[in-house]
Amino acid sequence: SSRVDSSRSGDRDETAAMLAFQARRVLQANRQLSRAVPGARNFWNISLPVLGGVGGAHITKYHIVRPGKDNVEWDDFLIALPEREHLASMSKEVPLFIRYLRVVTDKEGRQPAFQAFLERAKSGLVVESDVFISTEELLALMWKNGYSDSEKNAIQFTFPADYKFHYPELSVLFDLTEEDTYKFCMRTRMENSHIGELDHSMVKRQGFIRDHWLTFGVGIVIFKYFPFFNYYFGVKVFGTSMWCYTMWTGLNRFIARTCRRNEYMAAQKTAADVMQGEDKIVSSMRRFANDAKCVEHLGTFKEDTESKISTYRAALAQKMQQDLSERALKQLQAIYTFESGMGSAMQELVVVEAAASFKEKFPKEKALQDKAFTSAVKSLSGASITAADCPVASHFESAFKSLQGVDLATIKGNAKGTLPERVAFSQQAKETEFKQTFMVTGAEAAEVKSLASQAKSGEGYDFAKLSPEASARLEALYTSINAKVGYAMPDLVAKPIPKTSDSAANTYIEQVNAKLVAAASTLRQARLTAFVSAF
DSSP states (O other): HHHHHHHHHHHHHHHHHHHHHHHHHHHHHHHHHHHTTTOHHHHHEEEOOOSSSTSSOOOSOOOOOOOOTTEEEEHHHHHHOOOOGGGGGGEEEEHHHHHHHHHHHHHEEEEEHHHHHHTTTTTTTTTTTTTTEEEEHHHHHHTTTTTOHHHHHHHHHOOTTTEEHHHHHHHHHHTTHHHHHHHHHHHHHHTTTTTTEEEEHHHHHHOOOHHHHHHHHHHHHHHHHHHTOOHIIIIIIHHHHHHHHHHHHHHHHHHHHHHHHHHHHHHHHHHHHHHHHHHHHHHHHHHTTTTOOOHHHTTTTTHHHHHHHHHOOOOOOHHHHHHHHHHHHHHHHHHHHHHHHHHHHHHHHHHHHHHHHHHHHHOOOOHHHHHHHHHHHHHHHTOOOTTTTOOHHHHHHHHHHHHHTTTTTSSSSTSOOOOOHHHHHHHHHHHHHHHHSSSSSSSHHHHHHHHHHTEEETTEEEESSOOHHHHHHHHHHHHHHHHHHHOOOOOEEEEOOOOOOOOOHHHHHHHHHHHHHHHHHHHHHHHHHHHHTTT
């Protein structure tokens, strides 16, 4: 019996070992299945096949991608059911909508509503980014609510198909409350399982430090009953580990946020630099857009240049002739004006000088004073006064008679003499002014000859021998004398060509500039030689 009992106990042990082995294989298979099938959850090693098996959810390999933004979390509105303060906001520019709203409000007589919306959107309309309806959805709603075809066409032809009407726009456009338009837009987005933007700072779980140390406290309470879980391990090891994990979490969030911000700013700067570089490349390429025509132009360059040079010479000669005629005409007009002024001023000059001579004689001559007294007495007595009795009339009459038959050119002028001498003095002063203004004086001619003698070199002249002061004076005489005689000096100044960044081209430019300097020197030599030769 003992053998039988021992054999039975051995069979039971073997059976138990086989059952334990099969149980471990099943559990391992379930664990591998739970790892291989996303979405299958295990709770205390108990699989929930309704989530991962037949009739459950099958999670595909495709991931929904949205653009990454700072402090933005993307989620399905139907699942998240966000509150209004959880939504991410943005600033929207609405120039097209404002123009359309102006027409609608003017037609409906709602100008105050337009002004209020315009003031609100002046610096950007702040809205929740995903609380909107599209153009197609708006057109469908207008059709359901019986709007006319003209109203629907106005929306369709004004706004693009991808335009988003946010709830403040719908509110002012259809004269509804913003609360109703907000709820309707959110309902429309939820029905479409819209994945929108949420404010991460509002939807993230708050108080991670509280959670960490709550975990530490619960862990201490639970594991203090386990063997070998003493004070050192609980406080020193577990507590220090939790403190390090808390600090790592906080620093990781701060560093990650800073790194993302700096990376985004660097990416924006890189993109701006790339765009700027592309613009510069395009602008540089535009400068060489007509390079293919260079060969064609070079083929006819010689003929074109010769024809243009001949045309330029003819135009230059015509321009110089026109300038000479115009300058001479102006000079003759100035001479005529001066002479006319002298003739018209002569009569006034005679009267002024006669009056001046009477003022000088009257205090000195006793006869004039007595004559004036006698004339005054006769005037008071009522007797008639003749021109011979009046000293003023008699003086002017005698002065005017003294000018008859007198040649003013032969009389020596005197500012304090008789009337003919006074008039002659003024006339001679005018003639001197005329000579100084319109004629070359002897002093100027002598100075030109003196400077020409300094530049004399053999049979010709070398004006490079003159000092800088003498050269400048000769140029000044050339300008003033030509202006007096009414000669228009041609302006043939050739400006030097500026250098470029090409060294080979700069060599050619230097040669051209040297020839320009030599041509200017030759032209100056010929001009001054002709000038001094006239004297």
